[in-house]
Amino acid sequence: MELICPLCGQILRREEKQYRCQENHSFDIARQGYVNLLTVQQKHSLSPGDTREQVLSRRAFLEAGFYAPISEELNRAALEHGAQGEILDVGCGEGYYSARLAQAMGAPLTGLDISKEAVRCAAGKYKGPTWLCATAAHIPVREGSVGTLTSLFALTLPEEFRRVLRRDGLFFQVLAAEDHLLGLKSVLYDELTHKEKNTVPALPGFCLVESRPIRFSFTVEREQLYSLFAMTPHLFRVGKSGVQRLADTSQLQDTASCVLNVYRAT
Ligand SMILES: C[S@@+](CC[C@H](N)C(=O)[O-])C[C@H]1O[C@@H](n2cnc3c(N)ncnc32)[C@H](O)[C@@H]1O
Ligand SMILES: [Zn+2]
Known part of the structure; x- marks a missing residue:
């Protein structure tokens, strides 16, 4: 996949320890194997995105296999729809x-x-792929160079996604449904508020090929319960009483409920 310079938009060439464009802007490949292409102007805080605690909690929870059915369904859908070319996640x-x-x-x-923290953690474990610290709002990738795009429990920016995808490229989106992790929410909050959620959004530049619900139940023991909590945005929303109730919970039965949408770039 051809990367472009986040400062001037020219193609980045890989050298031994860095990427460099024709204008001589250079970006070091970190010791852990990722490259930071996020410019100061693109940063809206000192450490944007998920924190180290969230990242390590997600790693622990996912590695324990709780969400393997989501990964398997995504892989199945990609093969069924003949997804090809280079993948951008x-x-x-x-x-x-x-x-x-x-x-x-x-x-x-x-x-x-x-x-x-996220790309550092990814690069530490998975050595083959290219890992970039960058913003989805300005993807440092040449237009039309992606065959398969994914956004899983993450943001969707249709215009930018369409720019990097080649025509007929596929976009796989996973969104949490309204009833996702209701068990955890009922431990954390005194009252559950009901929010309508559009889980099959129309995206300009794309046509929807398929939408499949993914729903399964699982049981989390005390040791993994904090990891589940800390990988969600509830980590920053919940009050003291909710955290205490979580600490008092020895086992939780819950249901993961999400939607896998497959779109084709038109
Ligand atoms: C809920 S996590 C999902 C992570 C991963 N896809 C998964 O399902 O395990 C959302 C991710 O989006 C990242 N993120 C948030 N805003 C972003 C942006 N503007 N550009 C790129 N990534 C962003 C966060 O740092 C976080 O790692
Ligand atoms: Zn440049």
Whole structure:
């Protein structure tokens, strides 16, 4: 996949320890194997994106296999729809889903996340792919160079996604449904508020090929319960009493409920 310079938009060439464009802007490849293409102007905080705690909690929870059915369904859908070409995973986190998808498809992978902690963690474990710290709002990838795009529990920016995807390229999106993790929410909050959610959004520049629900139940023991909590946005929303109730819970039965949408770039 051809990377472009986030400062001037020219093609980046890979050298031994860095990427460089014709204008001589250069970006070091970190010791852990990722490259930081996030410019100061693109950063809206000192450490944007998920924190180290969220990333490590997600790694622990996903590695324990709780969400393997989501990964398997994604891989199945990609093979069924004949997904091809280079994969770009936007908001890749610590890389669990896209590393498995790349293996299933036998395709090269580039993972992108605004969180340096996330790409550092991904690069530490998965050595083959290219890991970029960058923003989804300005994807440092040449237009039309992506065959398969994924955004899993992450943001969707249709215009930018359409720019990097080649015509007929596929976009796989996973969104949490309204009833996702209701068990965890009922421990954390005194009252559950009901929010309508559009889980099959119309995206300009794309046509919807298929939408499949993914729903399954699982049981989490005390040791993994905090990891589940800390990988969600509830980590920053919940009050003291909710955290205490979680600490008092020894086992939780819950249901993962999400939607896998497959779009084709038109
Ligand atoms: C809920 S996590 C999902 C991570 C991964 N896809 C998974 O399912 O395990 C959302 C991810 O999006 C990243 N993110 C948030 N804003 C972003 C942006 N503007 N550009 C790129 N990544 C972003 C966060 O740092 C975080 O890693
Ligand atoms: Zn440049």
